[in-house]
Amino acid sequence: MKTRPGICNRKKRFASREAAERVAQAAPFTLRAYRCELCRQFHLTSRTKGMQIPRHELGRPELPGPELRRS
Numbered sequence: 855m856k857t858r859p860g861i862c863n864r865k866k867r868f869a870s871r872e873a874a875e876r877v878a879q880a881a882p883f884t885l886r887a888y889r890c891e892l893c894r895q896f897h898l899t900s901r902t903k904g905m906q907i908p909r910h911e912l913g914r915p916e917l918p919g920p921e922l923r924r925s
């Protein structure tokens with residue numbers, strides 16, 4: 855996944871995928887952790903197109919959700 859520098863700077867960073875996924879699971883909408891090629895840390899995205907979806911989530915309706923915007 856290509857990440858633009860502006861996105862990277864705006865987004866919350868996590869040192870590990872585990873930390874990112876903990877937050878993702880607590881969110882009321884679908885979030886996915888991915889590793890950023892720019893900062894080598896992890897971000898969360900609500901965009902799941904083109905990303906691998908775990909089998910247990912298939913068939914679940916996509917919930918529209920805003921990006922996490924916390925400063």
Ligand SMILES: [Zn+2]
Binds near residue numbers: 863894897
């Ligand atoms: Zn980044």
